[in-house]
Amino acid sequence: MTDGPNYGFDTLQVHAGARPDPATGARQTPIYQTTAYVFRDADHAAALFNLQEVGYIYSRLTNPTVAVLQERIATLEGGAGAVCCSSGHAAQIMALFPLMDxxxxxxxxxxxxxxxxxxxxxxIKRFGWSATFVDFDDLDAVKAAIDDNTRAIFCESIANPGGYITDIPAIAKISDAAGIPLIVDNTSATPYLCRPIDLGATLVVHSTTKYLTGNGTVTGGCIVDSGKFDWSANDKFPSLSQPEPAYHGLKFHETFGPLAYTFHGIAIGLRDLGMTMNPQAAHYTLMGIETLSLRMQRHVENAETVATWLENDPRVDAVTYAGLKSSPYYDRIATVCPKGAGGLFTFAVKGGYDACIKLVDALEIFSHVANLGDTRSLVIHSASTTHRQLTPEQQDAAGASPNMVRISIGIEDAGDLIADLDQALAKAVS
Structure with missing residues (x-):
């Protein structure tokens, strides 16, 4: 398929990057389960290693199945290119790797x-890097946190666990003024609900494990490059703008232009860090993306229904879902995620920590797992699990206080989900 500017999201999520297999005519993208690829001759091998020709060398770097997934995600996000890797955490390190020293x-x-x-x-301290944590609702604080050594700004479009929506256009203005890239984790929103690049982001990262795959089978990550950042505008990014000693002095930005960051991610990031996505994981994720828009519509519809019910239940102190008119983030939906606020949020249970534990143990349809974005509805008590390693102050700032339960709403019948929450709340709150 030739990706055309007029194709809609539903068409691109099925076809972008994929073509019938030239050897067999197979319609579904094959799983190219191979480690290496035969070169035509010595000159062909040299051209590939010199990045003079695009092709396949070794599956730590490139693989045909993974390449289709990279092109599909980049197309859906409106980016110039993408690099897939082994997990969302790997994607975050990979995203920073060309930028930091x-x-x-x-x-x-x-x-x-x-x-x-x-x-x-x-x-990241082990790399000699550091992070300054700021409340991104305080734009002045974000500006004040940037200094001469800052190389990026990082946020989530719809933040996990609370479902808070970041004002991406406002943060993008700050990053542009500072001459540094804005990296947005778009895992919870997916490109169906939010397109951070359209809102000013430089790079987008995903845990493809979550909504993109949607079936809880494989882990994966992805970094999408907008292709719009001028890496040579200043001397802050020598790996991209200056001769790269790790690749024979090649100047990536001068050589590859809008695809400089993508080529660097493959030729150096995957080569040296080895955070490779396996082809079977790419295959499962490609199949998941084919139904992304349909699933996200149902996730949003169910989340709105369940969140409204919870907000009106006397056993619940608060609900953080941004799709509720009572949410302080409700007004951001139209700009940041016009198709809905996603399927992830938290709610505070009367009775605090102990009541939350009882609730989680009493739920029957909701699966108690450390994951989100599945077709199945999922639940976890963040303070005792995913955010357990944080201080109480960090938990509160992240929206993972001890009285909060995080739920990822699936695509089941909303009435059944409400009934399950009702019976569990009855057991948890006396």
Whole structure:
């Protein structure tokens, strides 16, 4: 298929990047379960290794199944290119890798998945990087956190666990003024609900494990490059603008233009970090994306119904779903995610920590798992699991207080989900 500018989302989610297999005519993208690829001759091999020709060398770098997925996600996000990898956490490290050096920092939202908070506050220190955490609703604080060593701004479009919506256009103006890229984790929204690049983001990352795959079978990650950032505008990004010593002095931006970041992610990021997506995982994710819009419509519809019911239940103190008119983030929906506020949110249970634990144990349809974005409805008590490693102050800032339960609303019958919550609340709250 030739990707045309007039194709709609529903068409692109099925066809973008995919063509019938030239050898067999297979309509579904095959799983190319191979580690290496035969070169035509010595000159062909040299051209591939010199990045003078695009092709397949070794599956740590490139694979035909993964390549289709990369093109499809990039197309849906409106990006120039994409690099898929082994998990969402891998995608975050891969996203920063071309940008950072020892002593450099990234400005990060306080409203992030707990594992991401740990990754930014602890793990990246091992690289000599650091993170400054800021409430992204305070735009002045975001501006003030940027210094001469800041190399990126990072946030989530719809933040996990609370479902808070980030004012991406406002943050993009700040990153543009500072001459640094804005990285947006679009996992909870997907490109069906939110297109961060259209709102000013430079890079988009995904845990493809979640809504893009949608069936809870494989892990994966992806980094999408907008192709719009001028990496040579200043001297902050030498790996992209200056001769790269890790690739024979090649100047990536000068050589590849809008695809500089994407080529760097493959030729150096995947080559040296090895955070490779396997072809079977890519295959499952491609099949999931084929129904993305249909699933997201149902996720949103069910979430609105369940959140409204919970908000009116006396056993519940608060509901964070941005799709409720009572939410302080409701007005951002029209701009940031006009097709809906997603299927992820939290609610506060009367009785606090102990009541939350009883609720989770009493639910029958909701699966108690450390995941989100499945066709099945999922539940977790973040303070005792995904955000357990954080301080109480960090938990509160992230929206994962001890009295909060996170739910990821699936595509089941909304009435059944409400009935399940009703019986569990009855057991949890006396």
């Amino acid at each position: 020892p002593g450099k920092n990234v400005v990060v939202s306080t409203r992030l998945y707990g594992g991401s908070i740990t990754q930014f506050s602890q793990t």
